[in-house]
Amino acid sequence: MLIRDSRDLQALDWEKTDGLIPAIVQDAFDGRVLMQAYMNPEALAHSLDNRVVTFWSRSREKLWTKGETSGNSLQLVAVHADCDNDCLLVLAHPSGPTCHRETDTCFDSSRPVRPRLAFIATLDRLVAQRDAERPEGSYTTRLLEAGVKRIAQKVGEEGVETALAAATGDREELANEAADLLYHLLVLLRASDLSLGDVIQTLESRHGQLKPERVG
Numbered sequence: 256m257l258i259r260d261s262r263d264l265q266a267l268d269w270e271k272t273d274g275l276i277p278a279i280v281q282d283a284f285d286g287r288v289l290m291q292a293y294m295n296p297e298a299l300a301h302s303l304d305n306r307v308v309t310f311w312s313r314s315r316e317k318l319w320t321k322g323e324t325s326g327n328s329l330q331l332v333a334v335h336a337d338c339d340n341d342c343l344l345v346l347a348h349p350s351g352p353t354c355h356r357e358t359d360t361c362f363d364s365s366r367p368v369r370p371r372l373a374f375i376a377t378l379d380r381l382v383a384q385r386d387a388e389r390p391e392g393s394y395t396t397r398l399l400e401a402g403v404k405r406i407a408q409k410v411g412e413e414g415v416e417t418a419l420a421a422a423t424g425d426r427e428e429l430a431n432e433a434a435d436l437l438y439h440l441l442v443l444l445r446a447s448d449l450s451l452g453d454v455i456q457t458l459e460s461r462h463g464q465l466k467p468e469r470v471g
């Protein structure tokens with residue numbers, strides 16, 4: 256159930272949870288689970304009203320707006336209650352590392368916890384970061400500085416190479432060329448002021464029944 260505003264708060268089972276409902280925060284863009292904390296009715300209402308994720312801190316016994324000291328806030332996209340109305344799934348856009356250890360998620364260990372398909376979103380974010388910072392020595396920086404026409408030419412070449420690999424039945428080469436094509440396509444979109452998110456939105460609009468209730 257989608258929790259739209261404070262009028263939906265009464266639908267939740269606060270009694271069963273002693274007034275504190277666990278809230279799992281998921282990255283609205285790439286689906287990674289970022290953290291888990293607790294919300295009381297006040298924290299949830301504050302989150303919905305201000306569109307910034309706010310919890311109840313059990314240790315400090317007060318409202319805790321994520322990022323109030325670190326600046327790494329979570330911009331609220333949507334809140335869903337589970338089937339028993341005693342657990343919340345919070346979709347959000349993080350403005351920086353979510354964990355106090357400066358990692359993206361609290362579940363990071365030696366390797367980031369990420370659904371495999373989410374890697375394309377991570378790569379898209381990296382391209383955006385390269386675009387903003389333009390670090391020297393980066394191939395992406397070089398491409399972006401060469402301009403849209405040059406990147407478009409690369410996408411054309413990689414497209415042809417992908418098609419050739421498929422036509423000749425070379426599966427390993429096909430995977431390689433398809434990877435090149437996807438990467439160059441991400442750079443081309445970025446150089447043209449579009450993002451992977453815009454393309455996904457177009458795909459979603461063609462598949463009405465697969466469209467999420469609210470796009471992250």
Ligand SMILES: [Zn+2]
Pocket residue numbers: 290353354355356360361
């Ligand atoms: Zn953490």
